[in-house]
Amino acid sequence: MKKALLTYGLMIILPLMVMDFANVSFAQRSFVTPGLAGSRIESLDAISVEVSGKLALCSHSEKGHIILTVNGGKAPYTYKWNTLETTKDRTNLYAGTYTVDITDALGTVHTERIVVQPPFPLILNPITVTDATCGSGADGSAKVSVKVGRGEPYKVTWSNGVTDKWEVNGLEPGIHSVTVADIYNCDVTVSFEVKAASEGISANETIQDLSCGGGNDGAINLSVSGGVAPYTYKWSNGATTKDISGVSEGAYSVIIKDQKGCSYTANYLVKTPVSMSVSESILAPACEGNATGQIDLAIVGGKSPYTFKWSNGQTTASASSLTAGNYSVLITDASGCTVEKQFTLTPSSQLDLRVVQQENVSCSGNEDGKIELALSGAFGTYQVIWSDGVEGVLNRENLAAGTYSVKAKDSSGCEVSKAFEIKGAGNIEARIESMLDVDCAEGSITGVAWVSIQGGQEPYTIEWNTGDSNAREINYFQTGTLKVKISDASGCSVVTEAKVDYPKQNAQGGRLNFQYRKLEITNEPEVQVDEEIIFESEISEEFIAWEWHFGDGKKSTDKDPIHVFDKAGSFEVTLTAYDIYGCSSIEKNLVQVIIPEDMIVIPNAFTPNGDGLNDTFIPKVKAVSNFSMEIFNTWGERIYSTTSLESRGWDGTYKGQASPAGNYLYKITYTSAAGENLSRTGGITLIR
Known part of the structure; x- marks a missing residue:
């Protein structure tokens, strides 16, 4: 069942309650308004209430609502419902009886009782259907009735538009529906099918309208299917053939019957093409030579779509970017009808500026040059402006040598300009x-x-x-x-x-010197292979560029470069500095680079007593890498190991406990500076 979305507004006017007002009971009250110069008697109507809203439920999932329209009495009003609500209107209501006391400004009380109806089933009897005789016929019928409902009046709506009829005729084969709604607009919709005793006749048409020249060259061609062939045809112009031709403008109908007597009627219209009329909107170019013209066409009549062929090659209804001149367009509609039209675009201005006379200055520095101009073709008034600020004149005298330009502009906005060069004879x-x-x-x-x-x-x-x-x-x-x-x-x-400009200083070289040192401080004074050496320069401010050559094929443009020599030898380091004149000064120093010799010295005893002297066991090494050391007790158990040259060494403990005094064994492995892998083993004495 479909829920009702529309509700009927109900007006329930109950008998007026008789209120005790000055010991008199009446439906209309009169009273005197005090505090005025004189008295006037006011008469008030009794309180009346119009009730509307959704006052019946179509299903248990729906909720009702009550809308009150209060008249009479004296506003404002107050409201008190039997559910203790104090609003005028109520929403989200279940079915039931609701009572409201309405009190006006004078204390008069009006009680209204309103019922929200509970859901009530609406059940229809099965639809009685009479099928159509032919698939293309419209002689089917259907009948509907209510089995269970709230009672009359019911509203009946059929899918073909018929309303308030329990039975409907003239139904075509197909699916139909009927909707029945009760007094509270709760409705139910049922669908049903009207069948046909045989397949219906259908026809597709191809209509040929009259040609552009008129006459009787229209035609209607049919393609018929369905029913039981062969068919008979009866046209409104008397023809009995399937197709008709040579017909004039007008409406034509045909009745098609099959062998079972089923019929199909169709109506067609043969048209005369409406002749095309062309209107145009022309925007002429403002100036001679400007491509700002445009022609916009509007077509009435004919059969769209239209095609356009302009004499300048454009193919749209608007021809744009046009200069002055003659143009034509051929317009063809969908029926092949054509119309041709010509247009002439004339600029509103033909402004031109020409030189009448020009004289150069007689000698460089003199100001006796001359220019005379003539202006023609202006539209309305014109303005003349020269590049040096002079306005309103076409002739200039007493000109110095140089380049001059002039611009003229007329009332149409067109502009023309020219440039001139005044030369001196033998400048x-x-x-x-x-x-x-x-x-x-x-x-x-x-x-x-x-x-x-x-x-x-x-x-x-x-x-x-x-x-x-x-x-x-x-x-x-x-x-x-x-x-x-x-x-x-x-x-x-x-x-x-x-x-x-002439420099204040001379071109003699300024102070230039440099020193070098190891970037990492060690106790080895000699420069060794693969050590980072920083060269610190002393360069006077007059030098603007410098270059280092380290003697090993490498160079740098840093002021204080860091360099690493990757092989031993004696290298001459040269610093060359350049001043702003390209003069150079040179400073050289000799750097001796040696290959470090590896060395390892292993003590034979240590005393871990915390006095800061000989508290750990670690060899003294030089120029070695890949260092590792292991300590074993006399049972061959390893009790200490390290792979770091920065390690403090063994402090005489094992697992946090002090090892006893005595003899222990060590094993040391390392890589020499020459890349040879070596190992040393021996004994060490722990003294306590």
């Missing part, structure tokens, strides 16, 4: 260059400056601010600014200058 160009000539051997520095000249007419006259004249190259010996004036044979001149 002279000069540039001062300099260098420092350093003699590292003597420690001397000479500044050298020269002037490069281009243009003008030779011969040149050269005047330096140092007093030198007619010399392209001069020497200088201090920091400062050099100036030179160049005049050519035509009298044109140019002045150029440059700052030059």
